Amino acid sequence: MNENGTGSKGFPSLTVRALFSSAVVNVLMISIASSQLSRTKY
Structure with a gap:
């Protein structure tokens, strides 16, 4: 898988x-x- 997330197929x-x-x-x-x-606590 490449850095941008596009592989040989579209599903991955x-x-x-x-x-x-x-x-x-x-x-x-x-x-x-x-x-x-935290807001409601204090």
């Missing part, structure tokens, strides 16, 4: 891109939730 790059995007969304949601929890 699409799956990797979907997993990466979902991971980024999860991290953003966790960070927002943690920040809100």
Whole structure:
């Protein structure tokens, strides 16, 4: 697989891109939730 994520087929790059995007969304949601929890705590 290349650096930009494009391989010989379309499925690997699409799956990797979907997993990466979902991971980024999860991290953003966790960070927002943690920040809100810390705000309500103090």
